[in-house]
Amino acid sequence: MHVVVNAAASADGKLSSRRREQIAISGEADFERVDRLRADSDAVVVGVGTVLADDPHLTVKDESLCEDRLERGESKQPARVVVDSRGRTPTDAAVLDDAAATYVCLSEAASVDARLALTDRAELVTAGDERVDLLRAFAALEEQGLERLMVEGGGELIFSLFEAGLVDELRTFVGPTVIGGRDAPTLADGEGFVEAFPSLSLEEVARLDDGALLIWRVEGR
Numbered sequence: 001m002h003v004v005v006n007a008a009a010s011a012d013g014k015l016s017s018r019r020r021e022q023i024a025i026s027g028e029a030d031f032e033r034v035d036r037l038r039a040d041s042d043a044v045v046v047g048v049g050t051v052l053a054d055d056p057h058l059t060v061k062d063e064s065l066c067e068d069r070l071e072r073g074e075s076k077q078p079a080r081v082v083v084d085s086r087g088r089t090p091t092d093a094a095v096l097d098d099a100a101a102t103y104v105c106l107s108e109a110a111s112v113d114a115r116l117a118l119t120d121r122a123e124l125v126t127a128g129d130e131r132v133d134l135l136r137a138f139a140a141l142e143e144q145g146l147e148r149l150m151v152e153g154g155g156e157l158i159f160s161l162f163e164a165g166l167v168d169e170l171r172t173f174v175g176p177t178v179i180g181g182r183d184a185p186t187l188a189d190g191e192g193f194v195e196a197f198p199s200l201s202l203e204e205v206a207r208l209d210d211g212a213l214l215i216w217r218v219e220g221r
């Protein structure tokens with residue numbers, strides 16, 4: 001399995017504002033790059049916080065990239081994965097439409113009612129007692145043939161993936177704006193590290209739109 005985390009951050013490292021509303025940090029070229037990365041992935045992964053905040057669709061937008069996938073013998077769209085311990089994904093969420101297959105990773109804490117509401121619209125994967133056990137959930141996704149995972153956020157999920165040692169690559173577009181706010185989501189939130197900080201090796205720096213794309217490899221992976 002290969003896990004790429006991709007996110008757009010403001011120059012001060014925020015993913016969105018303290019209102020947790022979606023903000024277009026990327027410019028046109030970066031959104032096109034993200035579309036290509038989605039098209040080269042088996043699944044696009046987000047936490048339920050992103051689903052509740054943004055109601056994303058997580059599909060490949062460029063039809064020619066979808067055609068290329070079909071020519072390669074892949075599904076037209078990559079699968080979508082929501083990490084959602086208690087099954088809080090709304091049944092009318094865009095990620096549950098029929099544009100692509102969707103997996104919802106739950107924990108044992110998800111109620112029977114929440115499972116019943118989701119079961120017709122998504123494949124359910126259960127791993128962990130209170131919170132989703134990411135190592136077990138990702139192993140279950142791999143068993144379903146999902147090898148190339150692209151994680152789009154948000155900050156809580158990204159931190160947990162680093163903590164679990166699951167991230168191979170980090171791609172950050174740093175955009176030309178300052179969002180600020182001590183409660184605004186950052187690239188890696190959660191508890192934060194106090195030791196054993198993940199070490200990154202810089203693979204690429206490129207000017208893109210009016211910002212910079214940074215590609216980091218996680219050392220030891």
Ligand SMILES: NC(=O)C1=CN([C@@H]2O[C@H](COP(=O)(O)OP(=O)(O)OC[C@H]3O[C@@H](n4cnc5c(N)ncnc54)[C@H](OP(=O)(O)O)[C@@H]3O)[C@@H](O)[C@H]2O)C=CC1
Nearest residue numbers: 007008015016020047049050085132153154155156157160
């Ligand atoms: N600029 C960008 O590129 C992007 C920005 N965003 C922004 O980020 C914000 C959302 O981020 P955030 O609030 O951090 O939410 P996340 O999308 O990271 O989802 C976090 C939630 O996932 C669930 N979860 C289940 N298991 C785990 C686990 N093991 N580790 C971590 N989380 C787990 C938790 O809810 P529960 O316990 O209920 O399961 C948790 O609250 C929004 O404002 C959105 O706009 C998001 C993506 C990209």
Ligand SMILES: Nc1nc(O)c(N)c(N[C@@H]2O[C@H](COP(=O)(O)O)[C@@H](O)[C@H]2O)n1
Nearest residue numbers: 008023024025026054056057058059152
């Ligand atoms: N790459 C990127 N740049 C930004 O500026 C962003 N705000 C985001 N957000 C992510 O994109 C998701 C929306 O996807 P759809 O267009 O609905 O398919 C959103 O939920 C964030 O994960 N990304």
